[in-house]
Amino acid sequence: MNNYFSKIELYYSSPESCSEEVIKIQKDDFKHLMKVMRHKPGHRIYVTNGCGTIFETTITKFTTVTAEANVEQAFNYENRFENIFFCIPKLKNADRFEFILEKCTELGVTNFIIFNADKAMPLGDKHERWNKILLSSMKQSLRAFLPVILYENSLEAISKYRGTKFVFEQNSTQEFKKANLKPVDNCYFIFGPEGGLSEKELSLFDESSKYKIAENRLRTETAIIKCAALL
16 A cells, blocks of 8 residues: 555445546445535545545535545555455354454455354354445555455355365464465465364365464464464
């Protein structure tokens, strides 16, 4: 991220509401822009489409539900995590699960796969809330990519995906290092719940796919955030 943006407030507009010339800001971002920040026509604001572009714009007008802004400049960014997928089990502690989504987004992760693990006591599906957390974290950390969440019923389904698997298991003799990555592949980073992955789940992967991320045992959220930080 350019230092030029270090002190800005970033707004979001869906790709459908963005063109090369004009951007429309709606819903919660519109309310925040108008009622909280009290912007007016002529003010400069920065908007991302969540697809890798941040626009420098000037507000031209307000309607009752929309702010319109003319594009002055567009800054395009590369998604360095495009081929990286964090596979996270549903956890019984909602706060810890949401903390994972928030911090991984801040660190640049853009793809999550949420799955039901054998040993997990899954929380309910809160898709709308989780997406709001991702959106808020993207804007707060001045990221240009809005993460995507996919869902699978089991780890077995993920094991059949094409790509390189990194299964984190405390008893592995291999230590994970960034050098293990093969950037041309899709890379799936698989984490267990508080009770770890079951023997059945671990049997889906060969030993060469299993790694430990620390010498000591870490909480699920700590292991996931450490992995994101290493990347």
